[in-house]
Amino acid sequence: MVTRFKNFVGLFLFVLLTVSNAQEVEPKHTPLDPLKYDAWTIEYPPYKWIVEEKIKAYRVINPDENQNIPVVGTGDKVALVVSKFQKDNIVEIWYGADGHYTILKEKQVDWILGESAEEELRKKNTYFNLDARFIFEDRTGSAAGLNYIHQKNSAALSDVQISPDLIDINLSISRDYSFIYKWGYPRMALVNNQWGGMVLGVRNQSFEIGVRMPPVFYLNTDLLSLSDGIEAKHLNGGWGSFGAIKYQSFTGEISFVSPPSSSKKDFDASINDDQFLSIMDLSLLMYTDVQITHRNNQESLISAIFQGGLYLYRVQNYKYDPSGIFIPRTNTLDGDTLSSHQETKLGLYLSLDACTKVNQKIGRPLIEAQLQLHTSYAFMTALTVNINRHIAVPIYYTYMFEELQWAPRKALHIGFRTTFDL
Amino acid sequence: MARLRLITEGIYLKQAPPLILIFFIFLSQVFSQGSEDENSLVWKIKDGNVNANTIEEYLDIYYKGLAQNPNLSGGGVQKHMQLVVEAHLSDTGISLQKLRYEDRSKNSRPALNASILDSMSIESIETLLSRKYKWTDIDPTVIDDGPITDVVNIFKERNYKHCRDVNWWSRNEIDISSNLHWVVRFKYASTAFVLEPGLPVLGYPAGLSRLLNIGVASEVVKAYLTVPWKPIYQFGGNHPIEGAWGGGYKFDTHRIGGMVGFQDISLNAKSLRRYHSPKSVVFIPKYALLYFSVTFAIDGIDKDVPTGPSSLSGRTTVWPSGSLRTRVGFKLIEYSHGEINQNGSFEEIMNSSGLSNVGVHFRAEYVTDQIRSSEEENQKRKSFILAAQINYDLDNQLGLVIESSYHPYRTIKLGLNMAYMGPKIFEWEKPDGTLDLFEWNPGFTVTPYFAVNF
Numbered sequence A: 001m002v003t004r005f006k007n008f009v010g011l012f013l014f015v016l017l018t019v020s021n022a023q024e025v026e027p028k029h030t031p032l033d034p035l036k037y038d039a040w041t042i043e044y045p046p047y048k049w050i051v052e053e054k055i056k057a058y059r060v061i062n063p064d065e066n067q068n069i070p071v072v073g074t075g076d077k078v079a080l081v082v083s084k085f086q087k088d089n090i091v092e093i094w095y096g097a098d099g100h101y102t103i104l105k106e107k108q109v110d111w112i113l114g115e116s117a118e119e120e121l122r123k124k125n126t127y128f129n130l131d132a133r134f135i136f137e138d139r140t141g142s143a144a145g146l147n148y149i150h151q152k153n154s155a156a157l158s159d160v161q162i163s164p165d166l167i168d169i170n171l172s173i174s175r176d177y178s179f180i181y182k183w184g185y186p187r188m189a190l191v192n193n194q195w196g197g198m199v200l201g202v203r204n205q206s207f208e209i210g211v212r213m214p215p216v217f218y219l220n221t222d223l224l225s226l227s228d229g230i231e232a233k234h235l236n237g238g239w240g241s242f243g244a245i246k247y248q249s250f251t252g253e254i255s256f257v258s259p260p261s262s263s264k265k266d267f268d269a270s271i272n273d274d275q276f277l278s279i280m281d282l283s284l285l286m287y288t289d290v291q292i293t294h295r296n297n298q299e300s301l302i303s304a305i306f307q308g309g310l311y312l313y314r315v316q317n318y319k320y321d322p323s324g325i326f327i328p329r330t331n332t333l334d335g336d337t338l339s340s341h342q343e344t345k346l347g348l349y350l351s352l353d354a355c356t357k358v359n360q361k362i363g364r365p366l367i368e369a370q371l372q373l374h375t376s377y378a379f380m381t382a383l384t385v386n387i388n389r390h391i392a393v394p395i396y397y398t399y400m401f402e403e404l405q406w407a408p409r410k411a412l413h414i415g416f417r418t419t420f421d422l
Numbered sequence B: 001m002a003r004l005r006l007i008t009e010g011i012y013l014k015q016a017p018p019l020i021l022i023f024f025i026f027l028s029q030v031f032s033q034g035s036e037d038e039n040s041l042v043w044k045i046k047d048g049n050v051n052a053n054t055i056e057e058y059l060d061i062y063y064k065g066l067a068q069n070p071n072l073s074g075g076g077v078q079k080h081m082q083l084v085v086e087a088h089l090s091d092t093g094i095s096l097q098k099l100r101y102e103d104r105s106k107n108s109r110p111a112l113n114a115s116i117l118d119s120m121s122i123e124s125i126e127t128l129l130s131r132k133y134k135w136t137d138i139d140p141t142v143i144d145d146g147p148i149t150d151v152v153n154i155f156k157e158r159n160y161k162h163c164r165d166v167n168w169w170s171r172n173e174i175d176i177s178s179n180l181h182w183v184v185r186f187k188y189a190s191t192a193f194v195l196e197p198g199l200p201v202l203g204y205p206a207g208l209s210r211l212l213n214i215g216v217a218s219e220v221v222k223a224y225l226t227v228p229w230k231p232i233y234q235f236g237g238n239h240p241i242e243g244a245w246g247g248g249y250k251f252d253t254h255r256i257g258g259m260v261g262f263q264d265i266s267l268n269a270k271s272l273r274r275y276h277s278p279k280s281v282v283f284i285p286k287y288a289l290l291y292f293s294v295t296f297a298i299d300g301i302d303k304d305v306p307t308g309p310s311s312l313s314g315r316t317t318v319w320p321s322g323s324l325r326t327r328v329g330f331k332l333i334e335y336s337h338g339e340i341n342q343n344g345s346f347e348e349i350m351n352s353s354g355l356s357n358v359g360v361h362f363r364a365e366y367v368t369d370q371i372r373s374s375e376e377e378n379q380k381r382k383s384f385i386l387a388a389q390i391n392y393d394l395d396n397q398l399g400l401v402i403e404s405s406y407h408p409y410r411t412i413k414l415g416l417n418m419a420y421m422g423p424k425i426f427e428w429e430k431p432d433g434t435l436d437l438f439e440w441n442p443g444f445t446v447t448p449y450f451a452v453n454f
Helices: A009-021 A045-061 A106-113 A115-122 A141-154 B002-008 B019-030 B048-068 B114-119 B122-130 B160-168 B375-379
Strands: A037-042 A077-083 A090-097 A100-105 A129-131 A160-162 A166-171 A174-182 A198-203 A207-213 A224-227 A240-247 A250-257 A276-291 A302-321 A325-328 A342-356 A367-374 A378-386 A391-400 A410-414 A417-420 B040-045 B083-089 B094-101 B135-137 B174-177 B182-185 B191-197 B209-218 B221-228 B245-252 B256-264 B281-298 B301-304 B315-319 B322-340 B346-351 B358-368 B383-393 B398-409 B412-421 B424-429 B435-440 B443-453
Touching: A037 A045, A045 A077, A045 A090, A045 A106, A045 A115, A045 B083, A077 A115, A090 A106, A090 A115, A100 A106, A106 A115, A115 B135, A141 A302, A141 A342, A174 A207, A198 A240, A207 A250, A207 B245, A207 B256, A207 B281, A240 B221, A240 B245, A240 B256, A240 B281, A250 B245, A250 B256, A276 A342, A276 B256, B040 B048, B048 B083, B048 B114, B048 B122, B083 B122, B094 B114, B094 B122, B160 B281, B160 B322, B160 B358, B160 B383, B174 B412, B191 B221, B221 B256, B256 B322, B281 B358, B322 B424, B346 B424
Parallel strands: none
Antiparallel strands: A037 A077, A037 A129, A077 A090, A090 A100, A160 A166, A160 A417, A166 A174, A174 A198, A198 A207, A207 A240, A224 A410, A240 A250, A250 A276, A276 A302, A302 A325, A302 A342, A342 A367, A367 A378, A378 A391, A391 A410, A391 A417, B040 B083, B040 B135, B083 B094, B174 B182, B174 B443, B182 B191, B191 B209, B209 B221, B221 B245, B245 B256, B256 B281, B281 B322, B301 B315, B322 B346, B322 B358, B358 B383, B383 B398, B398 B412, B412 B443, B424 B435
């Protein structure tokens, strides 16, 4: 057993300084019925600017209302709400970000936009838009917890998020897009550097895409890690890609790495002569969400989502030869012989994602928990304790059902997650 | 309002600029935001009470003034008419410049007498300028001599999404093509069933590849299953990439798009007949693409015609106005070369890796504007789509794709796709230490098709 304590003084100072300047959130949401209303965000900049300019003009014309009608901020979401039964009016306009939304009611919309602008904006199918689920979110009771789980799984919790497996930074020009730097893949039970390599990319609420590359550096946010080997086993990296899409309750993820190029030792800077390498050259994950707890239960202490689907992975085993060639190998470090240099596994992916009631003051649940099972491959449980809005301590425990060359049989990671707004 | 119009029309170009110019301004436009100053506001009051009350007060002052000055002008306005406000907006506030009324019998917008307006109560003017009533924008450029219409839409937005949609899925609910490119959009959900032959975005359309993607698409994302498939017909094509079972995802927004996918040839049926060249199989086990896009509005070109019935104003369209969408990105494609053994299994000889897998992608799509004036005109619409695409790999493999389609009628589409993919050399070391190579030459293909749209 090896215990590793990491020095996080610099990171803590940075976080504490940021946190001290950050403001707490008090969400003010009036939930609408999605059966009666349609809502979407304007994703086409010129149309967003129409709203922005109209609000600016209205503020100049009616300065006494400036306090209630702020300007549209850079990167704010602008969402329209239209009645499904009476489509000739915009019922509400929401603008803002991260739970801070200004809501313009129907009469204000008429006054601010004018008829012709309203008419153009109502033509949803003629410009880029995305479903605005947050309009219908109830931020109380079980619904708040379900929304929190959805957000945690599809986007950053704040402008900046540093987790044990990723950094996610909202782009200032559009909060719909985030820059991501990932080095772990907990959804495949590969925490922290066990995945090997890293991903640089972008994501928004519908998709994620990035370049997988050899590890340049890991931001190791482990406070403590325990594993059952002298040296924690992990996969090796390489050049490839990572992509994911999300559509309503469906999520699909693909990750691949091309085989190591011959005579290129610098393909993975961490490798040594005679080193055994294992590369997850392909992984596929598809699942769908099912809400377990009822959305309208105000008294519920727990919110939970079940995820079910399929996973597939393929690991290629190589040996780096001192002559500078990667040779497919069928033997292990222990001297055992494998039937093939390639390990492929296909199975069911089952996950239970739950959290306690969202604390309205900090906008986070006190405890988040996840039980994750990849049949015949791994079991993982994750428990995250939110100390406040900005700091959380995630604890991961992974257990592999069989001895693998590239992952410890059992491992425990106690990490550190911070989120804050810019 | 001119400002808004400029912004909403995006980059408005009289003629298509050279490609190199597009390339240089490309990235700056991808995430750019416009800024322009404009201080003039013009709007029409649609609230009957505000119009009537204002006109009533105006006429009271007018008739009092008329007793003193029989030549006093500005008395043509009537209580039922609609007022048009011209105002100046500054950082400190708003001021009234002119007040007009719409005289539909004369199809004009005369200005009210400024001296009378000066005599009106401050409350009335403030009410007018507050815009706390129903109103609509008026195009300031036609305020003096423009026609009065019931719908004055100053937001003449170029339909960039239309340009995106025709290449992402279809503008129609059903788009069924003879080359098996099918799109069926479900009426009550923003999803569609999609069949797409080949991997055209990567340079391998139907004639140069033997695979079919079967998927589900939404406005932004697509998920698909890839199956081996032989094109129903093709002309040309030398050595296509083989298809294999697999899958992938795509996404596309106005700014960025991309795709990630894989194929596993070991899942294919053990039949040699299914392969184009069993002894020299090339397929793509993994691929990814990420691109950035910008759309430009392109003005049409008209010319005078001395005679002929074709045009009301004696002009005919040489090049119709439309939208040009350009995409620049990079791609990662892994190629696998091998052969099918006697058991029908694929035996890999070599797999491409490293920088040879990296390439760049450039695509320009031109889609003529959709006529929006009437459904009847839409039915008669003759529109076309042109697309040119270049894919270039760092190992010097060059791919070109040209796609064109023409709608003689709205329900019929005729198309012609052409594609060329240059040779690629696979080189590997044999067990005896000597080098061997295989030159793969996909070739040139032409695929005409027709499609029906509903």
